[in-house]
Amino acid sequence: MSHSMHGSGGGELFPIPGDPYFAKIYWMFVGGAIGVGVLVHLGELLLYRQRLVDALISAASRALPEPARPKNFLVRWYATLTATAREAIYYTAPLIDAGRIPSSAGSRASWKKALPLNLPQLGCVLLIAANLSLLLSLVFYGWDVENRWNWEALAVHTGWITLAQLPLVFLLAGKRNLIGYATGTSYERLNWIHRWVARCMFITATIHLSYFLRTWAQYDYIERKFEIDIISRRGLCAWCVLLWIVLSSFAPIRGWRYELFVIQHVISFIAFVVMVRLHTPSNAHIYVWVPVAIFFLDRALRIIYMLYTNLAIFHPGRLGKPSRPFTCNATFHALSDKATKVVILDPPFGWRPGQHAFVSCHSLVPLQSHPFTITTLPSDNSLEFVIRTQKGGTGKLFDYACVLPVNKDKSKTVIIDGPYGQVRPLEQFDTVFLLAGGAGSTFIIPLLRDLVRLKRESKPMVTRKVRLVWVVRSSTQISWFAKEIADAMATLGRLDGLVLETSVYVTCGVLSALSSSSPSKNGLIDGEDSRAMYAEKAQGAAVEESELCGGDRCCCQEVLEDEDAIIEANKADGEKKQVCCCCSQSTVPHPKIPKTTTNTDLVGAQTQDSTSENSFAASLYLPPTHVFSGRPAIKALLNKELEKALGESAVVACGPAELIQKTRQVVVALSDERAVHKGTGAQGIYLHTESFSW
Numbered sequence: 001m002s003h004s005m006h007g008s009g010g011g012e013l014f015p016i017p018g019d020p021y022f023a024k025i026y027w028m029f030v031g032g033a034i035g036v037g038v039l040v041h042l043g044e045l046l047l048y049r050q051r052l053v054d055a056l057i058s059a060a061s062r063a064l065p066e067p068a069r070p071k072n073f074l075v076r077w078y079a080t081l082t083a084t085a086r087e088a089i090y091y092t093a094p095l096i097d098a099g100r101i102p103s104s105a106g107s108r109a110s111w112k113k114a115l116p117l118n119l120p121q122l123g124c125v126l127l128i129a130a131n132l133s134l135l136l137s138l139v140f141y142g143w144d145v146e147n148r149w150n151w152e153a154l155a156v157h158t159g160w161i162t163l164a165q166l167p168l169v170f171l172l173a174g175k176r177n178l179i180g181y182a183t184g185t186s187y188e189r190l191n192w193i194h195r196w197v198a199r200c201m202f203i204t205a206t207i208h209l210s211y212f213l214r215t216w217a218q219y220d221y222i223e224r225k226f227e228i229d230i231i232s233r234r235g236l237c238a239w240c241v242l243l244w245i246v247l248s249s250f251a252p253i254r255g256w257r258y259e260l261f262v263i264q265h266v267i268s269f270i271a272f273v274v275m276v277r278l279h280t281p282s283n284a285h286i287y288v289w290v291p292v293a294i295f296f297l298d299r300a301l302r303i304i305y306m307l308y309t310n311l312a313i314f315h316p317g318r319l320g321k322p323s324r325p326f327t328c329n330a331t332f333h334a335l336s337d338k339a340t341k342v343v344i345l346d347p348p349f350g351w352r353p354g355q356h357a358f359v360s361c362h363s364l365v366p367l368q369s370h371p372f373t374i375t376t377l378p379s380d381n382s383l384e385f386v387i388r389t390q391k392g393g394t395g396k397l398f399d400y401a402c403v404l405p406v407n408k409d410k411s412k413t414v415i416i417d418g419p420y421g422q423v424r425p426l427e428q429f430d431t432v433f434l435l436a437g438g439a440g441s442t443f444i445i446p447l448l449r450d451l452v453r454l455k456r457e458s459k460p461m462v463t464r465k466v467r468l469v470w471v472v473r474s475s476t477q478i479s480w481f482a483k484e485i486a487d488a489m490a491t492l493g494r495l496d497g498l499v500l501e502t503s504v505y506v507t508c509g510v511l512s513a514l515s516s517s518s519p520s521k522n523g524l525i526d527g528e529d530s531r532a533m534y535a536e537k538a539q540g541a542a543v544e545e546s547e548l549c550g551g552d553r554c555c556c557q558e559v560l561e562d563e564d565a566i567i568e569a570n571k572a573d574g575e576k577k578q579v580c581c582c583c584s585q586s587t588v589p590h591p592k593i594p595k596t597t598t599n600t601d602l603v604g605a606q607t608q609d610s611t612s613e614n615s616f617a618a619s620l621y622l623p624p625t626h627v628f629s630g631r632p633a634i635k636a637l638l639n640k641e642l643e644k645a646l647g648e649s650a651v652v653a654c655g656p657a658e659l660i661q662k663t664r665q666v667v668v669a670l671s672d673e674r675a676v677h678k679g680t681g682a683q684g685i686y687l688h689t690e691s692f693s694w
Contacts, residue, residue: 019157022138023164037183051428052460067462068430068647080677083684089123091668128196135204155211162208163287165201170291174298186422195249202246209239238275306417315348329411332401336476338389340398347383353446357418365393373442386480388439427454427461430647436470437655443690445481452488455498467641468502469632475506504627560630635666645683654690
């Protein structure tokens with residue numbers, strides 16, 4: 001049903017377009033928003049090219065010594081607009097955190113940290129609010145909602161607006177995402193918008209249904225209508241399925257059993273599309289068939305990429321055994337702190353640092369596929385993943401690596417879907433601040449290594465300074481990438497033009513004397529060490545809770561406001577201060593360890609006695625860096641680097657949600673305090689964050 005005239009609130013009549021036209025109006029706005037995203041992406045690409053050209057000119061003649069600084073009026077105006085927009089987009093409301101709740105468990109007082117509520121970025125909130133405002137405006141424009149004779153026509157009108165959103169929901173859902181390719185945005189960042197667009201569609205669908213019910217209720221006709229009208233029954237079924245889709249997509253349910261969620265989610269949307277197709281008139285079916293085409297296009301592209309990547313027939317001569325049907329065969333190695341390294345030699349595809357891939361090993365974890373960050377560079381000729389053990393499939397991978405150490409060289413066939421992910425090239429920024437929390441190092445370390453590679457190969461780059469801060473729960477995690485950090489430090493020690501500074505913060509572990517045996521190179525654990533670690537895992541001896549150390553808080557949770565002051569104080573007095581090791585109460589008494597350990601001379605010192613203060617760090621091949629017991633003061637560390645920056649800086653953070661939230665707040669606060677590109681001379685701050693959650 002369409003309409004040409006509506007009664008206004010004042011009783012006057014005026015012509016407005018029909019229902020299908022309002023659906024087209026919605027797509028005019030959606031297309032405009034996508035177009036803005038495309039223009040922004042193109043602007044970023046042009047800026048990247050311009051900076052690299054300036055870097056080449058600067059290297060040749062020193063005529064442009066600061067390639068990352070805006071130099072003309074147009075670029076300065078763009079930088080100011082960008083800085084203002086970033087402050088609004090990055091801003092998040094402070095965490096709603098109940099703090100630490102006292103508990104009387106055990107003989108000593110302890111504290112249990114309450115779970116925080118992570119609020120979304122203001123940019124995301126504004127985007128969804130704009131979408132919902134547009135939808136409600138299109139729904140109610142020109143209608144007198146107090147006139148009961150308009151209710152049924154308004155319900156039909158709202159149905160068209162609801163249907164118009166379905167193609168956008170599917171466009172934002174795919175892994176091979178067309179909007180993502182056009183705007184330079186990875187699919188996982190669009191997935192959040194996908195969920196909220198679907199929730200907006202549910203709101204308009206509810207309005208559509210409620211006005212029909214309101215009309216029929218006037219005559220006590222609701223039950224009879226559903227009895228005699230199959231179209232109405234199909235519409236009600238479609239609404240019920242959409243309700244289930246919306247409810248099941250919220251984080252607690254989605255994360256409970258993610259594999260089951262994905263299966264039921266696909267089945268539910270198929271049922272929803274079928275019901276919508278049966279419920280709508282033929283002139284509206286374009287909004288059904290387009291989503292179907294988008295869905296199958298995404299699946300076809302993924303299948304084509306997966307077949308090309310994983311079938312050996314497409315890569316003749318690459319593998320030593322031509323009879324092998326699959327290209328990707330992985331070995332599994334146990335790492336310290338319940339992590340597993342998956343190694344695939346001679347991978348059949350390329351990738352960029354910061355990307356991830358879905359890994360399936362059906363012989364160990366049947367019918368499951370999980371995304372993991374790629375920790376190596378294409379130049380390594382090895383595709384590697386460092387996987388932190390959680391419940392489910394990752395635990396099975398770790399168990400296999402632990403209990404079968406003698407078979408660690410026996411490969412297992414794996415299926416790779418990817419790579420996915422988008423990160424702006426970091427070599428276009430003057431200063432790069434890398435912040436990793438625990439397993440977030442799997443994302444951060446490849447970015448660091450790529451910058452070092454570009455410098456080693458004399459490729460054009462703007463970056464002068466890289467600052468790495470890695471926060472770990474246990475010092476055993478340092479072994480995951482200690483060699484990579486050491487190699488990067490050693491490489492830059494022989495080159496000029498790029499400075500690397502690193503700090504490691506241990507929040508819940510002993511900095512020394514943790515192990516009576518040294519892990520092997522690359523942090524791999526072999527033979528008896530692997531079996532011993534598996535036995536420890538089975539006995540539940542892992543560190544889980546922090547205990548108190550002289551007061552109402554754990555010493556390892558202290559925020560260290562001034563790195564330099566701590567380092568200088570330790571150099572001056574040479575004392576080894578006693579701090580809490582934050583171990584569980586069942587562990588041995590706390591040893592005496594220094595507040596900060598300066599590992600300047602540890603490379604090549606692996607022959608030291610394992611009970612000495614620095615033996616554990618030495619056994620991990622730590623580079624010249626500083627290892628602190630506590631938490632970093634992110635704002636102080638970042639502000640120190642921004643004060644020295646001669647152009648735009650990049651802040652890249654990956655880790656737990658609380659770390660990401662804190663980093664966003666710090667970046668917004670510093671951008672506002674420094675009045676970036678607002679006449680003070682302070683340079684811009686680009687922020688890229690990656691979280692563990694979906």
